[in-house]
Amino acid sequence: MTVGIVGLVLVALGGALGGMARLAVTELLARRLGRGFPWGTLAVNVAGTLAIGALAARSGWPAATGPAWLALAVGGLGGFTTVSSFSLQTLSLWQAGRPGAALANVLATLGAGLAAGALGWWLAGGGA
Template identity: 45%
Template structure:
């Protein structure tokens, strides 16, 4: 039964990632991978909210599987982040590559902490 929840979340997360990535990237005339950046930071925020809700007892293990493992697992993409960073480096856009790494890690952690903080405020 648990694997069905993961699959259901992924069925929504994977196309959402692709569509969001394309929509965001089409609005920027830059080599910086804004689409991947946006989905990864959004996924970190969702996981932070879910973690905070789970800590407060407001999120069941089923919801964690559906949203955390399924949705966010398919929504976020470490492999694409790595590939795009490598591609930036190989094409001579080293500063963009560094900005992608530093910005993604900083914004991702910030979004996760913000999500936990919001969830603790709401469910405490």
């Protein structure tokens, strides 16, 4: 797939909106649940995988390459979810002497993320 200037702009706009939404959700959850565990990052990663599963099922992924896919999946959900924050926060938990919390973060993110992606696919009519 060749992505022209329009595609790049769609990814950039989606990424900007997704990043702002991620910040809003993570800050809200940090204020409500505390900063001792990365609840916000876990929430955005699981919600993002639910959404991308549904979007993939609806759009005919992996063949989906159009403007909507670029804006919503690549840009929006790419900016909303975050593997870098997940990795850094897990490392921070480990370095703080909380290996159980670090492991719980890895297992919760991966387990819930995979389950949410599959659920999103199923809910959107993607079948098995």
